[in-house]
Amino acid sequence: xxxxxxxxxxxxxxxxxxxxxxxxxxxxxxxxxxxxxxxxxxxxxxxxxxxxxxxxxxxxxxxxxxxxxxxxxxxxxxxxxxxxxxxxxxxxxxxxxxxxxxxxxxxxxxxxxxxxxxxxxxxxxxxxxxxxxxxxx
Numbered sequence: 001x002x003x004x005x006x007x008x009x010x011x012x013x014x015x016x017x018x019x020x021x022x023x024x025x026x027x028x029x030x031x032x033x034x035x036x037x038x039x040x041x042x043x044x045x046x047x048x049x050x051x052x053x054x055x056x057x058x059x060x061x062x063x064x065x066x067x068x069x070x071x072x073x074x075x076x077x078x079x080x081x082x083x084x085x086x087x088x089x090x091x092x093x094x095x096x097x098x099x100x101x102x103x104x105x106x107x108x109x110x111x112x113x114x115x116x117x118x119x120x121x122x123x124x125x126x127x128x129x130x131x132x133x134x135x136x137x
Contacts, residue, residue, distance in 0.1 A: 026074065028052070028083035034095045040082065041099070041115045048079040048135055049112040053093055053105075055086045061107035064126045068109065071128035079111075079135055111135070 031040075031051060040049050052068065055061040086093055086106050097104045100112060105122035111134055112118065119134045121127065 026077045026081050028081050031082040031084040031092060032089055034092055037095055037099050043080060044112040044115055050079050051082045051110040053084045053086055053108040055106040064107040068126055068128050
C-alpha cells in the first residue's frame, strides 16, 4: 500500500486492519410512524431495541451519530436499531417521550427492554461502549 492508498481510503495492513473493513452486522430501521411504537414495545420483549433520535441539521447531532456508528462494534450487538429523523418526524419523538417516559432531547439514544426505556443518553453522553455494556447486562 502506498501513500495515495492511505490518503484515499485503503487501510494499511497491520494489527486490526481487517477489523475496519468488516461490515457491521446491524442496520438502522427507519422510525417514521407512531404506529411503529406498538411494534417496538412488543419487539422489546424479545430483543433489546435501540432508538437513535437525530436532528439532521444539527452539527452536534451529526457528530454524535457519526461517533456512535464508528464506535459500535458489529460483533457484540444483540439489539434492533431504529433511526428517527427528528426534523421529519417530530410527532414520533413526542410520542416516544409520552409512551416510554423519556424527556425529548436531540441527539438522543434510548434503550428499550420489556416495553420500558431502561437507558437513555443525549449529546456527548451518547457512547457506543456504554450501550454495549448495557446490552450485556
